[in-house]
Structures are given as C-alpha cells and as structure tokens.
Amino acid sequence: MSKSNPLLSTFKTPFDTAPFSAIDEAHFEPAFAKAISLAQSQIDDIVNNSQPATFTNTIEALDSSGDTLSRISSIFFNLNSAETTDEIQRIAREVSPILSKFGNDVTLNQELFKRVKSVYDQRDELTLDPEQATLLEKQYKRFARNGANLTEESKTRLREIDVRLAQLTLGFGENVLAATQEFELHIEDKDQLAGLPDTALEAAADEAKSREKSGYVFTLDYPSYLPFMTYADNRELREKLSKAFGARAYSGEHSNQDNVLEIVQLRYERAQLLGYETHAHFVLEERMAMSPERVNEFSQELLEKAKPAAKSEFEELTGFAHQYLKENKLPSIKKLQKWDGAYFVEKMKKQRFDLDDELLKPYFKLENVIDGAFEIAQRLYGLSFKLNKEIDTYHEDVMVYEARNEDGSLNSIFYADFFPRKGKRNGAWMTSFKEQYMDSDKNVRPHVSIVCNFTKPTQTKPSLLTFNEVTTLFHEFGHALHGMLANTTYKGLSGTSVFWDFVELPSQVLENWCYEKESLELFAKHYETGEVIPAKYIDKIKKASNFHEGLQTLRQLSFGMLDMSWHGVDPSGIDNVKKYERKTFEHTDLYPDVESSCMSTAFSHIFQGGYSAGYYSYKWAEVLDADAFELFKEKGIFNREVATRFKDHVLSKGGTENPMLLYTRFRGSEPKIDALLKRAGLVA
Known part of the structure; x- marks a missing residue:
C-alpha cells in the first residue's frame, strides 16, 4: 500500500510539502489504518523496552511517536475545513471515533502510564532544563487528565464518552455548514438592493451566475452576509437575512439542539469521572486563568466597565x-432590532467620522495588504517571503510562499487561502501541515497555513478588503508568525501548542499595526492610482477604532459568558437550549430577542472547535496585547530590540514554559487591565 498511497510514502516534493494533487480521497482510510498501526507499534516499543524508564526512552520517545499519523490527520482535517466534499465528510465521520479510540488506547495504557509516572516521580532528582521539565509534566498530565488513574470500569465509560463526543462535535459542524449553504436570497429586481455598494452587487451577480440564475444571490457566508446587513436599505430583506443567519442549525433537519445538550452533558460527566467539578474546572486547570472563578471575576470586571458605556x-x-429615518422621510421604527444594528452603526460612523468601508476599500487591495504584512514581519523579525508556484496546493486559489530568515536559511513554508467557496467553512483560522521540532541536530521547519473568506476579485475589480478584513488578515498572520518563528526541541511544545488563553496574544498584538500611520503607509495604497492612504483617513481610522467599544466589548463578553454558562455548571437540568441561552443573555443583550434565532446551535467555536470553556480568552488576550503593544508604542513600533525580545521570549518559545513566566520576561511585569481599558476608551 505504501508504494501506491502517497500519504504513506516519503513526500518527494519541494521542502517535504504535502503532495495534494497526488492524493485521492480513497487514500485516506487505508492511510489512517496503516498510520495508527505504525503509531501503535511505536507505543509498544516504549512499553516493551526492558530498560528502566528514563526521560529519553519514554518521554522523548512518546513525543516523537505517531509522526505519520499526525501528518495525515493535519492534511485530512484541514481539507475537511477548507475543501470538503460529501466523501471527505463521510470519511471524517468514520475516522473520528477511530482516532478518538486510539488516543484513549494510548492514554489509558496502564503499562505506558507506569513508565511515564516512574519518570515523573523522580523528576526532582533529574537534571532537566525548563523545556524538558514542561514536556514531562505535560506528558504526565496528558495521562492523568485522560483517566490513567481511573478504575477499569470508569476507563471504559471514558472511552465511550470520547468516541461519542467525537461523533457529536463533527455532526454539529456538518449541520452548521449544511444550514449555512442551504439558504440563498435570490433577488432579480435591482431596485430592492438600494444602498449596496457596487462590489457587493458584483459579487452577488457572480454568485447568481455560478448557480445558473439571473439577478443576484446573497448567502450566509460572511463576505456576502456582512455587506448586506451593513448597507442594504431594504429593511425587510435585512430582517429576512438576519433571521436566516440567526436560525442556522436551530430547527429543521439540521438542528443542533440535541447535539448541544448531549455534548455539554457528556463533557460534564467526563469531568466528574476525572475528579473535576465541571468541564470548565477541567479545562481551566491548563490555562493562564486557572479557574472558572477567575474567569467570571475577569468577565464581571470588564462587564462593569463596559455595560454603562x-x-x-x-x-x-x-x-x-x-x-435619520425622519430626515430621510422613511417609515419610523419603534425599537431597534438586530437587523438594524450594523446598518445604523455604519450610517452613524459615516456621519461622525466621514468614513465608511467603501471609502477605505480602494486602499486595501488584498495583494498590497499581504505585501504589507510581509514587510512588517521583515522589519520586526527579519523574515522575507517569496511566492513558490512549484509547491502543490489543494485548490487553485491557494498561494504558497517560502519564508526565509535574514541569513537566507529556510524559516518555514506559508500557505494562504483567502476566498470563500463551496465546501469551505465560514470564518478565518490558522493551521499547520507540519510542526517545527528538532530531529537529532536538524531543525525541522514548519508548514503553516492561514485560511480566510474575503471578497473575491470580480471581472472589473481586484479583491478589495474592508478594514475589518484587513485586521482579520493581520490577526491570522500573527498566529502564523507564532508557528513560523517556533524554535523548540519537542513537537508537543512547538509553535501554537500553548495554553489557549495565551494563543491569541501573537495574533491580536499584530492587529495593532493596522492602526499606525507608519505601518499603514507601507501598504494602504489606492489600487488604481497608487496614492498612499491620506493622513486624514488614518486619523479617522484611529478615532473610529474606539467607536462603540462598549457595545463591542459587551458582545464579546456575552459569547464568553454563554460558553461558561454551558460548561461551568452541572447541565443535567437543562432541557431547552433557547430558554437557557436567553437566561444567560439577559445581562448583556440590549436588542430584543428574536424567537427563531439561537446562538448556541451554531456556536462552532465551543461545540466543534477547541474553545469550550475558553472563549473568554479573546478578551483575556486583549489585555495581554494592549499591555504588550504599549511597550512597542513607547520604544517605536518597528523597534528591533523590543521585537527581538517578543520573538525570543514569546513567539519562539511555544509552550516550553508557563506563559505568565514567558510574558513577564518579555514585559518586565505581569499584564495589567489598564492598557486595554484606556485603549478601548472605557476609562479616561
């Protein structure tokens, strides 16, 4: 099989990159089966070693095991997110429980745990460096937190829970994707689309054409949905689209209500089995925040500052x-509804700052923004990027770059996938196809990818980004730099393998460069004239950045509090998803509730992604990023000394030490909330 299956052969490709065009969907199932068997034999070798357990023959051996399996998994699950098909989804349903079972076979392997525990018990006598000590603790906790100390009966139940959770979270994601793609708003009369900018109309006309329809088609994908909600004058159509978006996976054949209730119940039962009060207590033991109590205090403190604003x-x-309605002789409305928010916020922002996305978009041609992000990475960290068309991709839209260090050596391979399409989930994310680690004396460099959903170029215009999309690109590129600049010994501690409330620091801190004149002038150039963005626009962008910061903060807090309300309690008594959600949102909702809408049933971050009991980390990381960027502002945003400190103490270190230690080494002290409150304009 290995000769004919490219996934099981050595990749004879530039820089050992994934040979996408040689991979057929039929290759995945046999490849997974073989890779699991290879990984199992590596585990058996560790267990059957007749020598006493040591750091090298047990802990290091465990970290380097399963290499083929993790590579195949990363290729497969990245495709399932960015380029899925019915067949890939079927394979995912088959393979997820098998992978979950294998993971449990490893962590519940009593003989293997004995060897790990034997090394762990003598840790004080061993002379381990900080990275080795962290790896040892992480390996030990991986077993303990996955039931190694449980009775056989409890272990069996834990296995059942994990297999079922793998199926449920996958099903949750499939329902959201199906519900999103099932809806379309087909409009033939252009008069109904007053207010929409030409770019949105052209994209909708292209979408209609691709579906063999006349007129315009709008979907629930963000590049189609957001402009409609922001600019369409037709309130009835905004309401229709908003209600469709809010109702995704709430009712009908793609309903996630049962999935939500079963997922939270099983997560709670799992935590209890392992001796934790709730799922949130279990998760937060491995976070900077450390406990639900601390997360709730943090959220309350921010809520008190943000709610009055x-x-x-x-x-x-x-x-x-x-x-506005009165002046424009339009029908009055009693109460603002959710489908009015973005529309009137944009009108108000335009009036107050004489600034709107359509005014700015010509300055943010996608290619220029990418070049700008590269230039900033070069000035800060000495990286240079070169497009390589020889490297294989999974879709023609994907671009691949070689990233090189100042001495010309290869730093990493960087994939960028920017446009929405069928089979690609909404949103934006960073991922990797290969981790950085040391193999003997060789520093194996990572293959990192960012995936976004920006407006595609049309026949008459290139891809022009909204300012929000510009910050999204920088956000994901910040994650990518965390992966690219990784410089650790062990795979399990490399790059973004850090506590989840620390992982957003590198991404969010890079967004700050989108607001600075010195950096904007590098890339914000009019796509037709080449004119650099006028200083008055930059000034307006900065002033507008705090616009409605109270409402924005309240919105983010509401998501984090909803997450904690699902995962920080015993959910046994909850039988109605919508009713329970409403109770949580009482403290944060200012808009009237929409009966047919439900956030939880499409809240993929916490029910499919890895953010359960961790959504607060976006705000937590904002505290870190505001505090960190203050130092850059103080010394100069391209100050190489500060950038080098950030790279050496944060970006390159991955999860090798406690993140608070790493951060404090960079900053000189623990982060304070003041910088965030000041930046957000929530305190004078």
Whole structure:
C-alpha cells in the first residue's frame, strides 16, 4: 500500500510539502489504518523496552511517536475545513471515533502510564532544563487528565464518552455548514438592493451566475452576509437575512439542539469521572486563568466597565436611527432590532467620522495588504517571503510562499487561502501541515497555513478588503508568525501548542499595526492610482477604532459568558437550549430577542472547535496585547530590540514554559487591565 498511497510514502516534493494533487480521497482510510498501526507499534516499543524508564526512552520517545499519523490527520482535517466534499465528510465521520479510540488506547495504557509516572516521580532528582521539565509534566498530565488513574470500569465509560463526543462535535459542524449553504436570497429586481455598494452587487451577480440564475444571490457566508446587513436599505430583506443567519442549525433537519445538550452533558460527566467539578474546572486547570472563578471575576470586571458605556451607545444609536429615518422621510421604527444594528452603526460612523468601508476599500487591495504584512514581519523579525508556484496546493486559489530568515536559511513554508467557496467553512483560522521540532541536530521547519473568506476579485475589480478584513488578515498572520518563528526541541511544545488563553496574544498584538500611520503607509495604497492612504483617513481610522467599544466589548463578553454558562455548571437540568441561552443573555443583550434565532446551535467555536470553556480568552488576550503593544508604542513600533525580545521570549518559545513566566520576561511585569481599558476608551 505504501508504494501506491502517497500519504504513506516519503513526500518527494519541494521542502517535504504535502503532495495534494497526488492524493485521492480513497487514500485516506487505508492511510489512517496503516498510520495508527505504525503509531501503535511505536507505543509498544516504549512499553516493551526492558530498560528502566528514563526521560529519553519514554518521554522523548512518546513525543516523537505517531509522526505519520499526525501528518495525515493535519492534511485530512484541514481539507475537511477548507475543501470538503460529501466523501471527505463521510470519511471524517468514520475516522473520528477511530482516532478518538486510539488516543484513549494510548492514554489509558496502564503499562505506558507506569513508565511515564516512574519518570515523573523522580523528576526532582533529574537534571532537566525548563523545556524538558514542561514536556514531562505535560506528558504526565496528558495521562492523568485522560483517566490513567481511573478504575477499569470508569476507563471504559471514558472511552465511550470520547468516541461519542467525537461523533457529536463533527455532526454539529456538518449541520452548521449544511444550514449555512442551504439558504440563498435570490433577488432579480435591482431596485430592492438600494444602498449596496457596487462590489457587493458584483459579487452577488457572480454568485447568481455560478448557480445558473439571473439577478443576484446573497448567502450566509460572511463576505456576502456582512455587506448586506451593513448597507442594504431594504429593511425587510435585512430582517429576512438576519433571521436566516440567526436560525442556522436551530430547527429543521439540521438542528443542533440535541447535539448541544448531549455534548455539554457528556463533557460534564467526563469531568466528574476525572475528579473535576465541571468541564470548565477541567479545562481551566491548563490555562493562564486557572479557574472558572477567575474567569467570571475577569468577565464581571470588564462587564462593569463596559455595560454603562454600551447602554449609552445603544441609546445614542437609537436616537440617531429615529432622526435619520425622519430626515430621510422613511417609515419610523419603534425599537431597534438586530437587523438594524450594523446598518445604523455604519450610517452613524459615516456621519461622525466621514468614513465608511467603501471609502477605505480602494486602499486595501488584498495583494498590497499581504505585501504589507510581509514587510512588517521583515522589519520586526527579519523574515522575507517569496511566492513558490512549484509547491502543490489543494485548490487553485491557494498561494504558497517560502519564508526565509535574514541569513537566507529556510524559516518555514506559508500557505494562504483567502476566498470563500463551496465546501469551505465560514470564518478565518490558522493551521499547520507540519510542526517545527528538532530531529537529532536538524531543525525541522514548519508548514503553516492561514485560511480566510474575503471578497473575491470580480471581472472589473481586484479583491478589495474592508478594514475589518484587513485586521482579520493581520490577526491570522500573527498566529502564523507564532508557528513560523517556533524554535523548540519537542513537537508537543512547538509553535501554537500553548495554553489557549495565551494563543491569541501573537495574533491580536499584530492587529495593532493596522492602526499606525507608519505601518499603514507601507501598504494602504489606492489600487488604481497608487496614492498612499491620506493622513486624514488614518486619523479617522484611529478615532473610529474606539467607536462603540462598549457595545463591542459587551458582545464579546456575552459569547464568553454563554460558553461558561454551558460548561461551568452541572447541565443535567437543562432541557431547552433557547430558554437557557436567553437566561444567560439577559445581562448583556440590549436588542430584543428574536424567537427563531439561537446562538448556541451554531456556536462552532465551543461545540466543534477547541474553545469550550475558553472563549473568554479573546478578551483575556486583549489585555495581554494592549499591555504588550504599549511597550512597542513607547520604544517605536518597528523597534528591533523590543521585537527581538517578543520573538525570543514569546513567539519562539511555544509552550516550553508557563506563559505568565514567558510574558513577564518579555514585559518586565505581569499584564495589567489598564492598557486595554484606556485603549478601548472605557476609562479616561
């Protein structure tokens, strides 16, 4: 099989990159079966070693085991997110429980655990460096937190739970994708689309054409949905689209209600089996925040600062909307609804700052923004990027770059996939096809990827980004730099293998360069004239960045609090998803509830992605990033000394030590919330 299956052969490709065009869907199932068997034999070798357990023959051997399996998994599950098909989804359903079972076979292997525990018990006598000590602790906890200390009966139940959870979370994601792709708003009369910019109309016309329809088609994919909600004058159509978006996977054949209830119940039962009070207690033991109590205190502190500001902003927005409708002789509305928010916020922002996305978009041609991100990485970290068309990709839209260090050596391979298409999930994310680690004396360099959903080029215009899309690109590129600049010994501690409330620091800190004149002038150039973005626009972008910060903070907090309300309690008594969600949102919702909408049933971050009991980390990381960027502002945003400190103490270190230690080494002290409150304009 290995001769004919490219997934099981050595990749004879540039830089050992994935040979996508040689991979057929039929290769995956046999490849998984073989790779699991290879990984199992590596585990058997560790267990059957007649020598006493040592750090090298047990802990290091365990870290380097399963290499083929993790590579195949990363290729397969990245395709399932970015280029899925019915067949890939079927394979995912088959393979996920098998992988879950194998993971449990390893962590519940009593003989293997004995060897790990034997090394762990003598850790004080061993002379381990900080990275080795962290790896040892991580390996030990991996077993302990996955049931190694349980009775046989409890271990069996744990296995059942994990297999079922793998199926449920996969099913959850499939339902969201199906519900998103099932809906279309088909409009033939252009008069109904007043207010929409030409770029949105052209994209909708292209979408209609691709579906062999006349007129315009709008979908629930963000590049189609967001402009419609922001600019369409037709309130009835905004309501229709908003309600469709809010109802995704709530009812009908793709409903996730049962999935949500079963997932939270099983996560709770699993935590209890392992001796934790709730799923959140289990998760947060391995986070900077450390406990649900601390997360709740942090959220409350921010809520107290943000809610008065949010209420006042909402009242002001309501007043503005009434005035706007009156001045434009349009029908009045009693209460602002969710489908009014983005529309009137944009109108108000335009009036206040004389600034809107359509005014800025010509300055943010996608290619220029990419070049800008590269230039900033070069100035800060000495990286250079060169397009390589010889490297294979899974779709023609994907671009691949060689990233090189200042001395010309290879730093990493960087994939970028920017446009929405059928079979690609919504949103934006960073991922990797291969981790960085040391193999004997060789520093194996990573293959990193970012995936986004930006407006595609049309026949008359290149891809022009909204300012929000610009910050999204920088955010994901910040994650990518965390992966690219990794410089650790062990795979299990490399790159983004860090506590989840630390992982957003590198991504969010890079967003700050989108607001600075010195960096914007590098890439914000008019796509037709080449004119650099005028200074007055930059000034407006900075002023507008705090616009409605109270409402924005309240929104993010509401998501984090919903997550904690599902995972920080015993969910046994919850039988109605919507009712329970409403109770949580009482403290943060300013808009009237929409009966047919439900956030939880499409909340993929916490029910499919890895953010369960961790959504708060976006706000947590904002505290870190505001505090960190203050130092850059103080010394200069391209100050090489500060950038080198950030690279040496944060970006290159991965999860080799406790993140608070790493951060404090970079900053000189623990982070303070003040910088965030000041930046957000929530305190004077």
